[in-house]
Amino acid sequence: MTSNNSAPTTGLGKVLMPVPDPHPDVFDREWPMRVADIDREGRLRFDAAARHIQDIGQDQLREMGFEETHPLWIVRRTMIDLIRPIEFQDMLRVRRWCSGTSNRWCEMRVRVDGKRGRGLVESEGFWININRETQGPARISEDFLAGLHRTTNVDRLRWKAYLTSGDRDDAAEIHEYPVRFTDIDLFDHMNNSVYWSVVEDYLSGYPELLKAPLRVTIEHDSPVALGDKLEIISHVHPAESTDKFGPDLVDRTVRTLTYVVGEETKAVAAIFPL
Helix, strand or coil: CCCCCCCCCCCCCCCCCCCCCCCCCCEEEEEECCHHHECCCCEECHHHHHHHHHHHHHHHHHHHCCCCCCCCEEEEEEEEEEEECCECCCEEEEEEEEEEECCCEEEEEEEEEECCCCCEEEEEEEEEEECCCCCCECCCCHHHHHHHHHHCCCCCCCCCCCCCCCCCCCCCEEEECCCCHHHECCCCCECHHHHHHHHHHHHCCCHHHHHCCEEEEEEECCCCCCCCCEEEEEEEECCCCCHHHCHHHCCCCEEEEEEEECCEEEEEEEEEEC
16 A cells, blocks of 8 residues: 555554654664575565564664563554565565554564565554563653654554454354464463464465465454464455445455454454555
């Protein structure tokens, strides 16, 4: 979606903030793609992109000097736009900057360019600062916020869910997704990148979706733990029936994946062409 004066700034169809480049407060790193990052066609997978997004966040936190004071963050929502596939043996240029803040959470943009080719992946994540003792949202320090504000003037960021869970009754498909020991992170929850493995598993059955620029959004409601029986409920919402996702998406098919354990929704994903 290209930016214009009437472009939405919120919701599933929002236009992501462009990279303010050159800018001294855009965190900029490079590293190579690895074999574990790619699918059978050599494309950088969504779950691998999610890992890179996490990794550069940790690197930036360390570089800014806040790894000790703000060590724990959880992601509430991530949007990833596959604009052009990044292909195997490319070098990744990964840039990260803040696009919105509050005193307990922030939105962080990450742009991943394939340096040797034309590949491009864009993303934005809604990250919550977590108190180690209470495991609840914690205030971000003033000096940390001052650094974040250097790339955005949005300082009253509010949380609003863009997605609602799908029902079993009208599902296109329901299948179990086993949770493995290696999927669990230091919060004792299934790591964010694994939710994107579910997306890749779904897309493997619909390879035509990868031929056009694609946006995938995942919102997290509650964590998945080891031993949970995770099920994925999929729906296909055809064009002209998708006004509930926003008026700017009524002209396209929107697919959703609802991650459930029993009757409890854990996360919801939306997939649609840009």
